[in-house]
Amino acid sequence: MATxxxxxxxxxxxxxxxIDEAANKIIRTALAAGAQVVGPVPLPTKKKxxxxxxxxHTDKDAREHFKILTHKRLIDIVSPTNKTIDSLQHLDLPxxxxxxxxxxxxxxxxxxxxxxx
Numbered sequence: 001m002a003t004x005x006x007x008x009x010x011x012x013x014x015x016x017x018x019i020d021e022a023a024n025k026i027i028r029t030a031l032a033a034g035a036q037v038v039g040p041v042p043l044p045t046k047k048k049x050x051x052x053x054x055x056x057h058t059d060k061d062a063r064e065h066f067k068i069l070t071h072k073r074l075i076d077i078v079s080p081t082n083k084t085i086d087s088l089q090h091l092d093l094p095x096x097x098x099x100x101x102x103x104x105x106x107x108x109x110x111x112x113x114x115x116x117x
Contacts, residue, residue, distance in 0.1 A: 005105045007077040012098040016071045022097045023073050033084035043072035
């Protein structure tokens with residue numbers, strides 16, 4: 001069972017506005033190049049909590065709480081053309097966005113129906 005090639009893009013950022021702007025830019029570029037786009041799919045936000053004592057020597061009960069939120073988005077570009085890949089390579093994304101791009105050219109084992117492949 002052959003499937004079409006697919007590009008999977010994962011975005012990570014501490015600011016949700018910046019990651020949404022980057023996702024919209026990627027989607028507009030892919031659609032203008034003639035590809036089909038699935039997403040952006042919001043993935044669960046990773047929450048990291050840090051507790052720090054306010055005073056180094058006294059008042060152990062006085063503490064400050066900080067949270068670091070990592071927002072994530074997933075975009076799939078189905079049946080990309082050479083023009084799509086070229087336009088994505090020359091795309092200028094805002095600062096503060098981590099991007100991970102993977103290209104799949106074969107069928108995923110779960111899609112083929114064969115669990116042992």
